[in-house]
Amino acid sequence: MLSSLFRYLLQLMAVASVATALYLNVLMVPAGHIVFLQMIAEAAEKPAYIPYPPGYHFVWTLFVPGRWRRYQLEVAPRIQEISVRLPLRYSAYLRLNDLFYIRIRFRVTGKIEPQRAVAALEALQLRPTARDQFIEECFQLLLAEYYTGLAIDERKLGELRVRLANFLHNNNRDELQRRLDAILRDNWYRLENIELRELYVPDSELYLAQTRNLEEVAAADRKALLAQIAKESELAIERKRNQEQLAKAEKMAELIADNPAILEYYKIEKIVPQAAQVILDTAPRSEDRHSGSLPGMQKKPRRSNDGSEEEGGALRGKEERR
Secondary structure, eight states, rough: OOHHHHOOOOHHHHHHHHHHHHTTEEEEEOOOOEEEEEEEGTTTTTOOEEESSSSEEOTTTSSSSSSEEEEEEEOSOOEEEEEEEEOOGGGGSSSSTTTTTEEEEEEEEEEEEEEHHHHHHHHHHGGGHHHHHHHHHEEEEEEHHHHHOOOOOOOOOHHHHHHHHHHHGGGGGHHHHHHHHHHSSSSOEEEEEEEEEEEOOHHHHHHHHHHHHHHHHHHHHHHHHHHHHHHHHHHHHHOOOOOOOOHHHHHHHHHHHHHHHHHHHHHHHHHHHHHHHHHHEEEEEHHHHTTTOOOOOOOOOOOOTTTBBTTHHHHHHHHOOO
């Protein structure tokens, strides 16, 4: 009785294990998504991504832990709202920073081309959940490039408002798509619709009244910045020189510690130039060598036995005796 019950439990556990393994091998891909599987063993050599469209798929060894990496990328059309803030020329010098800037808020509808889904996954750096943030950063860069290329007349900010509104219009979608492809360096993202929700540009007269005398302020700040850069460069050069001297001193200390006798050699090397100069200063000149006397020394007359000087002194002694 017990043996039959035990055998029945073993059979039930075996069937449950097989059913669990088969269930774990089933890959379910939701609608509007593509799932990529990558074998971990081949990731170090050459990444190979196996795409699976929406539906149910049976993959052998999918239940094996640590064998596959799974990436689920949404390719269906997605609506996201993007907000961009662009500075005016003197925004950094103004105290009223909340007034003098351009704010753009628009709604974008776009999708990822299923044929270019692998390129999209690589562009997202294998982070499918970062799709919205990546697209928003691309649109911010697109608008910043367009705004930088405009010849802005700060006395006519109303014209700037019109140009930005025309640029973000749905009729200009082809131009936006071309610029977006240049930023993405591929055409894996397809822009389907764009809707401008908010466009704020400050009043021209108020802006000019606040920035009338800022040319001189900007020139003074530029001059001060250049002076600060020059001073920092000089400090950097001096710091580098001090570091080189410190490194040289540390090497010298290590060398002396390894060989103390080199210190005496260093002292002699420092003393030799001074000693050579002293020897040259005290050496007899050519006229002194011919006369047989050293510089600063006078030849003393020799005295005879009777106390008179020889040569010139000898004559005087003889004349005195006469």
